[in-house]
Amino acid sequence: MSYTLKSNTYQIEISDLEDSSFQDFMLVNYANSRKIIIVDENTNEYCLEYLITTYDFLKDAEIILIPEGEDSKVIDLCAQIWDTWTDYQIERNDVVINLGGGIVSDVGGFAASVYKRGLDFINIPTTLLAMVDASVGGKTGVDLGKYKNQLGLFVDPKAVYVDIAFLQTLPIGEIYNGFAEMLKHGLIVNAKHWEDLSILVEVEQEITIEHIYTSLSIKNGIVLEDPFEGGLRKKLNFGHTIGHALEGHFSIKDPISHGYAVALGILAESFISFKKNFITLSELNEIERVMLSNYESIDLSDENLNDIFQLMKNDKKNEKQKILCVLLIGIGQSIINQEISEQEVLESLEYLNRLHQEEKKLEIK
Ligand SMILES: NC(=O)c1ccc[n+]([C@@H]2O[C@H](COP(=O)([O-])OP(=O)(O)OC[C@H]3O[C@@H](n4cnc5c(N)ncnc54)[C@H](O)[C@@H]3O)[C@@H](O)[C@H]2O)c1
Structure with missing residues (x-):
């Protein structure tokens, strides 16, 4: 099975890598370029060998190995990469292949886009999250302190190759990370996709290439209409306003x-949608049921909820000091630029905590 999607300036192929146009694309466009492959510790171990032993043109590639995890998404690490490229005398027509999850594609895409005013880069995502989300859409960037993606650029990759075989070695927790973004895709614009994904747990079935293709089509379709997030693209931020704040809040003592974080953000922002009468109680209950059958609730009882709210004040999506959020107006329908108040945010965090207390009570019974 193989699928192809056209984005603004590049093509996304979803198939076995060996059945894709990867080899031809590289030989046509980069025959005389040096190849740089960026990996993290895990993709170095699980994915790199396949790539360099399958493709002769990659056997002399320069390998840049970065530590795994969000701590690598910092400007200091990019500076080390740029120093290395300078030592290697990497030139403007050389090409970078990002082989990894969202960390590798964010760091690799950003480092490539800035170096000598821009090297070409290609994404080969190896996590579910990167396959359905981070590898497409042209956003690259790094974090600044506890603020996520504070530094970054919109730059398209030259091509994206999605091969779900890479998921075989991915820990199950990482599958759930990507699954949250897929559920979000359904909730914001496609009720059928939400329905298809929401029954997977009940019927004990796995995510298929078709599910991945549908999610990618949703993301790609939105990005095509609004590449620079002037309007429609903001829909993809559903769950991320509160999600990012939770991720930032926990990043220092006990990272999530x-x-x-997005799954929790989806719950909290659905609750705010309900409080504003945009969705019904039965819709909220359905979202609750599906999210909690896939994700644990979180204990916020010892947390400073106001600290989480303060983080939201620095969100890039805010305008004129107002916290703007995407809210649901039904399952499969959403609305952008909704102002949410401090009280609504705090109530939604209390709601998350209440869900946790209720789950704990059920466990004790
Ligand atoms: N640019 C965008 O549009 C965009 C969109 C969504 C998320 N992101 C960013 O993506 C990042 C998260 O990405 P992620 O969830 O892919 O995390 P990640 O890149 O850290 O990967 C998760 C873990 O899986 C490991 N791994 C990757 N592929 C593997 C494989 N095939 N087998 C075994 N282990 C493997 C990694 O080493 C890591 O430990 C965040 O920083 C987020 O902000 C960016």
């Missing part, structure tokens, strides 16, 4: 993953 991006996908889990």
Whole structure:
């Protein structure tokens, strides 16, 4: 099975890598370029060998190995990469292949886009989250302190190759990280996708290439209409306003993953949608049921909820000091630029905590 999507300036192929146009694309466009492959510790171990032993043109590639995890998404690490490229005498027509999850594609895409005013880069995502989200859409960037993606650029990759075989070695927790973004895709614009994904747990079935293709089509379709996030693209931020604040809040003492933070953000922002009478109680209950059957609730009882709210004040999506959020107006429908108040945010965090207390009570019974 193989699928192709056209984005603004590049093509996304979803198939076995060996059945894709990867080899031809590289030979046509980069025959005389030096190849740089960026990996992290895990993709170095699980994914790199396949790539360099399958493709002769990659056997002499320069390998840039970065530590795994969000701590690598910093400007200091990019500076080390740029120093290395300078030592290697990397030139403007050389090409970078980002082989990894969202960390590798964010760091690699950003480092490539800035170096000598821009090297070409290609994404080969190896996590579910990167396959359905981070590898497409042209956003690259790094964090600044506890503020996520504070420094970055919109730059398209030259091509994206999605091969779900890479998921075989991915830990299950990482599958759930990507799954949160897929559920979000359904909730914001496609009720059928939400429905298809929401029954997977009940019927004990796995995510398929078709599910990945549908999610990618949703993301790509939105990005095509609004590449620089002037309007429609903001829909993709559903779950991320509160999600990012939770991720930032916990980042220092007890980090939670991006996908889990988004899942919690989806719950909190659905609650605000309900409080504003945009969705019904039965819709909220359905979202609650699906999210909690896939993700644990979180204990916020010892947290300073106001600290989480303060983080939201620095969100890039804010305008004129107002916290703007995407809210649901039904399952499969959403609305952008909704102002949310401090009280609504705090109530939604209390709601998350209440869900946790209720789950704990059920466990004790
Ligand atoms: N640019 C964008 O549009 C965009 C969109 C969404 C998320 N992001 C960013 O993506 C990042 C998260 O990405 P992620 O969830 O892919 O995390 P990640 O890149 O850290 O990967 C998760 C873990 O899986 C490991 N891994 C990757 N591929 C593997 C494989 N095939 N087998 C075994 N282990 C493997 C990694 O080493 C890491 O430990 C966040 O920083 C987020 O902000 C960016």
